[in-house]
Amino acid sequence: HCPPRNPAEKISSGFKATEYYLYLFGLGPGVFRAVLPKKYWQNFCKLVHGFRIIIQWSIRGRQVLEAHVSFTSFFEEYENLYYQRRMDRLHFCRPCLHTLLHAAPEIIHVGPGAYTTQFTMERAI
Numbered sequence: 001h002c003p004p005r006n007p008a009e010k011i012s013s014g015f016k017a018t019e020y021y022l023y024l025f026g027l028g029p030g031v032f033r034a035v036l037p038k039k040y041w042q043n044f045c046k047l048v049h050g051f052r053i054i055i056q057w058s059i060r061g062r063q064v065l066e067a068h069v070s071f072t073s074f075f076e077e078y079e080n081l082y083y084q085r086r087m088d089r090l091h092f093c094r095p096c097l098h099t100l101l102h103a104a105p106e107i108i109h110v111g112p113g114a115y116t117t118q119f120t121m122e123r124a125i
Helices: 017-033 038-054 061-083 087-092 095-110 118-124
Strands: none
Touching: 017 038, 038 061, 038 095, 061 087, 061 095
């Protein structure tokens, strides 16, 4: 990977999925540690941990379970931290976050995330 460009300058166009991946899941835990309160940073790290597992080219069964546990823990904490299980705040719970609960089990059916992401298409462009 090359160092990512400034996402604020490329937020609506020209920023590739690999750059978002590197920024959020590669550099994010280190960058956000000094910015986020501890409980939010720890929650973010659970998301990163699960995502780093499912995006591998080869995954063992125990790793699929580990990713699922990480995503489930992330999502339960997310519900309490961000929308506090209140109906008036449900809009903070985006559908893409709910999809994470299905990501690890789907690996058994479709294979690792590295084969089903935008990255493969971007390499061909």
